[in-house]
Amino acid sequence: MKRRLPGFRATLAIAALVLVALAGTIIWWNLRAQRREIARLRSAIRNLTASYPIARLVVLDQTADAEGRARTRVRLVFVDDQGRRCGDPIEATLEGSRIYFEALLMIFKDPLVERGERRSMAFPTRLFSEAIAPERGVALSVLDENGVPTIYDRPERTPEDLSPATYRKILQRFWHYANHPDQAGRYGIKVLQGEAVFTEYQVKRYYSVFVEADGGLSIRPELIWWEE
Structure with a gap:
């Protein structure tokens, strides 16, 4: 049975970290976009009902x-x-x-x-x-x-x-x-x-x-x- 090299494990770890960071960034941008849209809708409602x-x-x-x-x-x-x-x-x-x-x-x-x-x-x-x-x-x-x-x-x-x-x-x-x-x-x-x-x-x-x-x-x- 072949043993995995330490470098391979490090590469997998780095890739996992990159994926986690990328997913976090996507989630952050989505949340930011949602907050902006919510703020826009609230402003529109406030303006329309004023x-x-x-x-x-x-x-x-x-x-x-x-x-x-x-x-x-x-x-x-x-x-x-x-x-x-x-x-x-x-x-x-x-x-x-x-x-x-x-x-x-x-x-x-x-x-x-x-x-x-x-x-x-x-x-x-x-x-x-x-x-x-x-x-x-x-x-x-x-x-x-x-x-x-x-x-x-x-x-x-x-x-x-x-x-x-x-x-x-x-x-x-x-x-x-x-x-x-x-x-x-x-x-x-x-x-x-x-x-x-x-x-x-x-x-x-x-x-x-x-x-x-x-x-x-x-x-x-x-x-x-x-x-x-």
């Missing part, structure tokens, strides 16, 4: 005339994406009890939202109610000297990283781009549309109007109540 405020409103009181027709007095302030107030409060009294908040929406394509490069934008237009036509409502278009809504006013760039010139161009031709999605798509825009939301308000309770990053408006009650 929201930011654009306004706060409170119904100060609701009354009814002799014929039972409701009248609602509402106070609204615009806020930036950090919740800081922009401009002076707006107070108005409207016929009816169901107050609608209307805005124009600019909704960007999902991949851009997932990567955090864009988020939906809303441009408040008016308040109205079930008792009055929208065109008879209270106008909410609050613009700065450059024609940009104050809630998105930035000295250099907008939160969505559109240049101020491009931003104004889209606003000025909003409905044109809404009806020409191929042109809007050049700016990463998926949809341009109007939307109005309402809720069953409790008198003197604050409500915040939010824009969902992937599109749409929402009204959420706060835990804060109006105090004279």
Whole structure:
């Protein structure tokens, strides 16, 4: 029976070590790739489910005339994406009890939202109610000297990283781009549309109007109540 040489055993040992090291490297790279993918998915979910405020409103009181027709007095302030107030409060009294908040929406394509490069934008237009036509409502278009809504006013760039010139161009031709999605798509825009939301308000309770990053408006009650 032949005896194996010591050198052969050493070679086998080295080969085994190399295989173990190679397997470990492959496992490490796979784990690293999985962690990166998990981080990417978490970031995408966070970006797609994010929201930011654009306004706060409170119904100060609701009354009814002799014929039972409701009248609602509402106070609204615009806020930036950090919740800081922009401009002076707006107070108005409207016929009816169901107050609608209307805005124009600019909704960007999902991949851009997932990567955090864009988020939906809303441009408040008016308040109205079930008792009055929208065109008879209270106008909410609050613009700065450059024609940009104050809630998105930035000295250099907008939160969505559109240049101020491009931003104004889209606003000025909003409905044109809404009806020409191929042109809007050049700016990463998926949809341009109007939307109005309402809720069953409790008198003197604050409500915040939010824009969902992937599109749409929402009204959420706060835990804060109006105090004279």
